[in-house]
Amino acid sequence: MNELEVELNCFQRVREYADIEPEEHLSEDHAKSLVVPASWPTSGRVEFHNVTARYQEDGPDVLRNVSFVANPGERIGLVGRTGSGKSTLGLSLLRFVNIASGQITIDGVDITKILLNRLRTSVTLIPQEPVLFSGDVHSNLDPFGESSETELASALAACTSIHVPDSSDQADHAHPAKTARPLALDTPVAANGENFSQGQRQVLSLARAMCRRSKVVLLDEATASVDHETDMHMQRVLREMFPDCTIIAIAHRLRTIMDYDRVLVMADGEIIENDTPANLVKKEGIFWDMLRNTGEYDELVQMIETKPSTS
Ligand SMILES: Nc1ncnc2c1ncn2[C@@H]1O[C@H](COP(=O)(O)OP(=O)(O)OP(=O)(O)O)[C@@H](O)[C@H]1O
Numbered sequence: 001m002n003e004l005e006v007e008l009n010c011f012q013r014v015r016e017y018a019d020i021e022p023e024e025h026l027s028e029d030h031a032k033s034l035v036v037p038a039s040w041p042t043s044g045r046v047e048f049h050n051v052t053a054r055y056q057e058d059g060p061d062v063l064r065n066v067s068f069v070a071n072p073g074e075r076i077g078l079v080g081r082t083g084s085g086k087s088t089l090g091l092s093l094l095r096f097v098n099i100a101s102g103q104i105t106i107d108g109v110d111i112t113k114i115l116l117n118r119l120r121t122s123v124t125l126i127p128q129e130p131v132l133f134s135g136d137v138h139s140n141l142d143p144f145g146e147s148s149e150t151e152l153a154s155a156l157a158a159c160t161s162i163h164v165p166d167s168s169d170q171a172d173h174a175h176p177a178k179t180a181r182p183l184a185l186d187t188p189v190a191a192n193g194e195n196f197s198q199g200q201r202q203v204l205s206l207a208r209a210m211c212r213r214s215k216v217v218l219l220d221e222a223t224a225s226v227d228h229e230t231d232m233h234m235q236r237v238l239r240e241m242f243p244d245c246t247i248i249a250i251a252h253r254l255r256t257i258m259d260y261d262r263v264l265v266m267a268d269g270e271i272i273e274n275d276t277p278a279n280l281v282k283k284e285g286i287f288w289d290m291l292r293n294t295g296e297y298d299e300l301v302q303m304i305e306t307k308p309s310t311s
Helices: 003-019 029-031 088-094 115-120 137-141 148-160 198-212 228-241 278-281 286-291 297-303
Strands: 046-054 062-068 075-080 098-106 125-126 216-220 247-252 262-267 272-276
Touching: 003 262, 046 088, 062 088, 062 098, 075 088, 088 098, 088 216, 088 247, 115 125, 125 198, 125 286, 137 148, 148 198, 148 228, 198 228, 198 247, 262 278, 262 286, 272 278, 272 286, 278 286, 286 297
Parallel strands: 075 247, 075 262, 125 216, 216 247
Antiparallel strands: 046 062, 046 098, 262 272
C-alpha cells in the first residue's frame, strides 16, 4: 500500500467517525436537568432494582429482574457460566445495554437521569483488553491533563509493584516495554499498546482508575496471558489502593474472588445466589458446586479462611 492509499484510509475513517450518530442528543434544557452535583458519587453505593435489560429493543431479555445492592467499599465478585449475563450486568451499569424495566442507582441517583458522559467518567471500567493509545504512559494515564505529576507518579508506582512476567525470559526487542521495567511516565506506548503485554495493559488501566479516583470500579478479569501471580498482585493493589471504592469484578477464575466480601452467582440472566463466599460454601449450592468442579476445592476454601485484612 503506498503512502497516498494510507492517507486516504485515514481520511475515510475520520469521515466514518464523523457520521456516527451521537449516543446522546439532548436539548440544552434537557441536558441541564440531568446535571448532578460535582461531588457525585460520594460513597459509591450501587443498587439494581428489578433490572431487566436487552441489547436490542425487540431482542430477548438478557438480564431478568436483577436486584442487588453493592455497599460503599464492598468488593463483589460476579461469577457464572459463559453466557449467564455477567458482562451484560457490568455493561448495564454504564448504559451500554437497554434497560427495559427496573432501575439502577448510584448513591441514589438513577443512572438514566445523568448525562451519559458524566456516568461513564464516574464509573471506571477496567476491561479485559484495555485500550491504550500511541504516546507515552503519561498521556495514557491522564489523556485530559487532569492529574498532577505527583498523583500520576504515585499511581504508577503503586501499580508497577505488580510484577507482570514476560512471555519469555529473553529481552524482547520488538516489544521493549514488555522487558524494560520499571515503567515510567515517559515510557513510550505504541498504537493499541502493542508493545505491552495484556497484563501490563490491565495494570495501566488500574493506574488510570486510580488517577480518576473513581468510587465505583468495574473489573473484567483478564482471562488470557495473565497468570495467577499477576492476578493476585492486581487484587492486592485493588484492595490497598481502592479501600473506599465499590468494586464489582467479573471473575473467570474463582480464586480471584475468594476473599471478596460477596459473590453473586448468575445463571440465565438472573442472580441465583448472593452471599459471602463463606456462607455460599456452607449453603452447598451452586457456588459450592462450582468450587468442587475446579478440582482445587480445599485450596480455595482455605483462601476464604485466610482472607487478608483490609485494615
Ligand atoms: N452485543 C450483544 N448483542 C446481543 N446479545 C448479546 C450481546 N452480547 C452478549 N449477548 C448475549 O447476552 C447473553 C449474556 O452474555 P454475556 O456476555 O453477558 O455473558 P457472560 O456471563 O459475560 O459470558 P462470558 O463469561 O462468556 O463472558 C448471552 O446470551 C449472549 O449471547
